[in-house]
Amino acid sequence: EDQVTQSPEALRLQEGESSSLNCSYTVSGLRGLFWYRQDPGKGPEFLFTLYSAGEEKEKERLKATLTKKESFLHITAPKPEDSATYLCAVQAPGNQFYFGTGTSLTVIP
């Protein structure tokens, strides 16, 4: 069964305290793995697409990596404005998308 599991459910960090969010997936024929940022009451905002194991992408304080079974979103020296829910999704053949439940990140000044 295709599925996506994110951990932890919630994470509280002090400003400047680096950490990582995990996305484990089981899917046949992965087309791509996506990371989104979602602020309260708003739609998800696209961050990254990763296509194959070993791939890495960076944007400001965020870095996403991919293995054959999981992806990590590394947050380096986070700031309060990085507080949000981070969603992971995978695309399977047939244009099917599967989403995790998200990690709620709070960065304390």
Add this chain to the structure above:
Amino acid sequence: DGGITQSPKYLFRKEGQNVTLSCEQNLNHDAMYWYRQDPGQGLRLIYYSQIVNDFQKGDIAEGYSVSREKKESFPLTVTSAQKNPTAFYLCASSPLELGHSGANVLTFGAGSRLTVL
């Protein structure tokens, strides 16, 4: 700027009423989707459409209906048959053709929050 517009942002429904959520995109995307988001659950697919006048049920289609009369528009009706409609509803779109690496990025609207009174 290209994007997806959902309206209304907030909607209240009385028991037994049907309500329609609007979704319009100007990205020239062929595929459009409706998702439901509840606290502690991942996004769940309600309906999707890959072409005008055609759509398919997702995982939780019961109590919902859609239409796709124009490429740009994909309205969702929450009917009185939906027993627990209070949720955050997200519309999304994507190109139908696969990207150069075989994946498509979903672009989301800002969402509509429906509350049953």
